[in-house]
Amino acid sequence: MVWGKNPVTELLKSGSGVDTVLIAEGMAPAVAAYYTALAKDAGATVKRVHPNKLRLMTGTESHQGVAAFASEIEYVTVDDLMAAAKDKGEAPFLVLSDGIEDPHNLGAVMRSALLCGAHGIVIPKRGGASVTPTVIKSSAGAAERLPVARVANIGETIRRLKEQGVFVYCADMDGVSLRRNNLTGPIALVLGSEGSGVSQLVKKLCDGVVRLDMAAPGTGVDSYNVSVAAGIILYEIQSQRAAQQA
Numbered sequence: 001m002v003w004g005k006n007p008v009t010e011l012l013k014s015g016s017g018v019d020t021v022l023i024a025e026g027m028a029p030a031v032a033a034y035y036t037a038l039a040k041d042a043g044a045t046v047k048r049v050h051p052n053k054l055r056l057m058t059g060t061e062s063h064q065g066v067a068a069f070a071s072e073i074e075y076v077t078v079d080d081l082m083a084a085a086k087d088k089g090e091a092p093f094l095v096l097s098d099g100i101e102d103p104h105n106l107g108a109v110m111r112s113a114l115l116c117g118a119h120g121i122v123i124p125k126r127g128g129a130s131v132t133p134t135v136i137k138s139s140a141g142a143a144e145r146l147p148v149a150r151v152a153n154i155g156e157t158i159r160r161l162k163e164q165g166v167f168v169y170c171a172d173m174d175g176v177s178l179r180r181n182n183l184t185g186p187i188a189l190v191l192g193s194e195g196s197g198v199s200q201l202v203k204k205l206c207d208g209v210v211r212l213d214m215a216a217p218g219t220g221v222d223s224y225n226v227s228v229a230a231g232i233i234l235y236e237i238q239s240q241r242a243a244q245q246a
Helices: 005-013 029-042 051-058 078-087 103-115 133-138 154-163 200-205 226-245
Strands: 018-024 045-049 066-070 093-098 120-124 148-151 167-177 187-192 208-211
Touching: 005 018, 005 029, 005 066, 018 029, 018 051, 029 045, 045 051, 051 066, 078 093, 078 120, 078 148, 078 154, 093 103, 093 154, 093 226, 103 120, 103 133, 103 226, 120 154, 148 154, 154 167, 154 187, 154 200, 167 200, 167 226, 187 226
Parallel strands: 018 045, 093 120, 093 187, 120 148, 167 187, 167 208
Antiparallel strands: 018 066
């Protein structure tokens, strides 16, 4: 954690990962807008807090109304993830978050992704959870082992992956039953937010849509939790890839 106007400004402009920026309530609107804009460019979440909370968190009265949490991990690029797959002599296997908001869900997804052999996960700079201490704890340490890329635009990332021969699936209730899909070869799986699922724009960009069948329709429970769905689909991908190599 860093605090003070100049240190926070330098951190946000440095290109290093920043998860959260805390701005004191009562800060001059123009100054607050400046730090909010910097945080947005850096992909950080902004929270307004009482000055006393900042004092308690920083241990000083000299916080100048602003503080920031540097990222818990070092983010990589999507190209780094692709290179990691190539170095292992494996077809790329990536997971993309299209706005997963709950850090516990993101942590659980990362745990499954690591155990199922994914080469990395891609998360958005804005509109979803970043890798916070809660995510790391929920992932049972997987967040510190699984490479994470953070991008400005998930849709543009999908376009780039497709240009490199990666077949991109998303999970949605109106898709093709999971077991009817060939999930081998270069593949990426897109998982949507807890409330609205995969956005329509992202869904249109995907090559295919997979669906998880349910044995209890009409109960009012119409979908799996995103982390549970991720675990099921990722395991099926891992199983098909393993069978192809056998």
